[in-house]
Amino acid sequence: MKSQIRKIIVIVDEVHSEQGQTVSPPTRRAAAIAVIANPFAGKFVADLSELMDVGEELGGLLGDRAVAALDVSPSQIESYGKAALVGENGELEHAAAILHPKLGKPLRVAVEKGAALVPSSKKRGGLGTPLDIPLGHKNAAFVRSHFDGMEVRVNDAPRADEILVAVAVTDSGRPLARVGGLQKHEIKGEDGLR
Amino acid sequence: MPSVELRKIVIGVEDIFHEGGPVAAIPRKRGWCLAVIRNPFAGKYEKNIKTFMDDLKPLGMEMAARLIAAFGVDPDLIDGYGKGIIVGGAGELEHAALWHAPGGYSMREHLKDSLAIVPSTKKVGGPGTRLDIPVTHKTASYVRSHFDSVEVGIDDSPRADEMLMALVMTVGPRIHSRSGGLEVSGIKERDGQK
Numbered sequence: 323m324k325s326q327i328r329k330i331i332v333i334v335d336e337v338h339s340e341q342g343q344t345v346s347p348p349t350r351r352a353a354a355i356a357v358i359a360n361p362f363a364g365k366f367v368a369d370l371s372e373l374m375d376v377g378e379e380l381g382g383l384l385g386d387r388a389v390a391a392l393d394v395s396p397s398q399i400e401s402y403g404k405a406a407l408v409g410e411n412g413e414l415e416h417a418a419a420i421l422h423p424k425l426g427k428p429l430r431v432a433v434e435k436g437a438a439l440v441p442s443s444k445k446r447g448g449l450g451t452p453l454d455i456p457l458g459h460k461n462a463a464f465v466r467s468h469f470d471g472m473e474v475r476v477n478d479a480p481r482a483d484e485i486l487v488a489v490a491v492t493d494s495g496r497p498l499a500r501v502g503g504l505q506k507h508e509i510k511g512e513d514g515l516r
Numbered sequence: 517m518p519s520v521e522l523r524k525i526v527i528g529v530e531d532i533f534h535e536g537g538p539v540a541a542i543p544r545k546r547g548w549c550l551a552v553i554r555n556p557f558a559g560k561y562e563k564n565i566k567t568f569m570d571d572l573k574p575l576g577m578e579m580a581a582r583l584i585a586a587f588g589v590d591p592d593l594i595d596g597y598g599k600g601i602i603v604g605g606a607g608e609l610e611h612a613a614l615w616h617a618p619g620g621y622s623m624r625e626h627l628k629d630s631l632a633i634v635p636s637t638k639k640v641g642g643p644g645t646r647l648d649i650p651v652t653h654k655t656a657s658y659v660r661s662h663f664d665s666v667e668v669g670i671d672d673s674p675r676a677d678e679m680l681m682a683l684v685m686t687v688g689p690r691i692h693s694r695s696g697g698l699e700v701s702g703i704k705e706r707d708g709q710k
Contacts, residue, residue: 331530334586335670338522348524391586452671476530477646477667 325376326359328484330384331476332391337497349494353455353474354387356380356487363411363483370419377487378424384489385432394493396434400506401468401492404429405443405455409480417444420487430460433491438463438514450477455490461511466503467495518556518568520575523678526550526670527586537692545687548649548668549583550680551575558606558677565610569617572681576622579683584626589687595700596662596686597623597630600637600649604674612638615681623654623683630654631708644671649684653700657709660697661689 332355336348358380361372381404389396404425406417421442430436441456441463452475459465472490480486495506504516529547533539553575557565584591599619601612620634635650635657646669653659666684674680689700698710 327533328535329530329532331528333526333528336525338524340523450667473671 324372324379325356328357328359329479330387331355332387333474334391335472340497343498345497349492349497350392351457351472351490351492352388352391353472353488353490354384354391355474355476356384357476357479358485358487360409360412360416360483360485362416363409370415373416373419374423377420378428380420380487381425381489382428382432384487385429385491388489388491389432392491392493396432398493399433399460399491400494401457401459401470402429402433402436403441403455403457403472403490405453405488407451407453407480407486408444408446409482409484410446410448411482412446412485414444414446416485420485429489433460435461435511437461437511447480449479449481450475453486453488455488457490457492459506459509461514462504462509463515464504465495465506465509466501467499467506468492470496518571520571521554522575523552523554524673527582529586532691535691540691542688544689544691545587545589546666546684547583547587547686548666548682548684549579549586550668550670550682551579552670552673552678552680555604555607555611555677555679557611558604565614569614572614572618573622576618576683577625579681580622580626583683583685587685587687591626592628593687594627594685595654595688596651596664597627597654598635598649598651598666598684599623600647600668600682602645602647602674602680603638603640604676604678605640605642606676607640607679609638609640611679619681619683623685627654631706632657633708641674643673643675645669647682649682651684651686655708656698656703656705658698659700659703660695661693661699662686664690
């Protein structure tokens with residue numbers, strides 16, 4: 323295994339009601355988070371390919387864990403997102419190396435398909451820093467009901483020489499979504515947008 | 517009798533592999549189940565609140581069962597626990613005390629050899645407030661290797677008229693436990709303490 327994982331956290335969030343309205347079935351989101359060692363903490367290294375491989379490994383591992391937490395088949399996943407939080411001795415570019423080159427492909431296998439861009443966010447911060455993972459429909463980025471975000475945080479991470487990597491998936495859009503736009507039953511799911 | 521109006525449930529489980537020392541053969545696990553419900557006493561002083569404890573029992577039992585299932589291990593391996601509650605701004609600290617009996621007994625009903633008092637904490641707070649829930653060994657409170665705490669919270673909860681109840685369970689001692697004191701192997705009084 324390329325990644326040196328200190329801990330993995332899996333979180334499921336279900337909404338049963340909102341503003342007094344019952345949400346049935348409940349909307350459900352799951353996030354899987356890995357806290358890993360940053361091999362490049364505290365120094366400038368030009369070649370970031372090691373972290374790109376870490377991203378590939380974590381895309382599959384975290385994708386599978388998040389889908390399993392919702393206890394649905396991969397095809398039932400509706401939206402996804404990814405994010406990374408680099409500890410203070412690392413660079414923002416380390417987050418980019420994990421998230422962008424190779425993480426998406428195994429994540430798309432974990433959720434079956436995934437024609438749309440995986441929305442992402444990144445930042446540097448200390449222990450307990452909140453990380454907002456953006457969410458968008460996996461096959462059509464314009465589906466308005468599925469634009470969302472899931473906040474995660476781990477009180478003891480990232481330490482200065484660590485990186486927190488997170489993947490979020492859902493089997494639903496927002497609770498009580500009603501601002502129109504492209505609906506999920508209208509999508510073609512071919513170009514990633516509509 | 518006020519009914520329990522559930523808005524959301526959040527379940528998290530973390531696997532801890534190491535904390536700078538040797539990687540454990542079996543990862544330590546810590547998990548939490550959080551439920552956000554309407555506070556039926558928000559915004560007024562209500563003298564008689566005790567009956568709400570009975571109303572909370574089914575919720576406590578469901579939270580404990582779901583948390584045990586989320587661990588995905590033999591339930592007998594779960595050996596630490598704790599509980600807590602955050603009451604939204606329109607409620608009072610006394611409302612938090614309603615969680616002691618239904619929260620504690622729900623876990624003790626599910627876990628074998630749970631002789632020890634369930635440690636707890638409580639406060640009044642707004643959305644995003646964090647709560648550090650104390651953890652002790654389920655059979656003997658003085659087991660030093662299991663003293664811990666788990667930080668929980670939800671970005672959008674509790675709203676002013678809500679309460680956020682929490683159950684926490686753990687599997688195994690602190691990952692690099694080596695501070696002496698009573699060990700699990702030394703439990704013999706069966707009095708919930710030693």
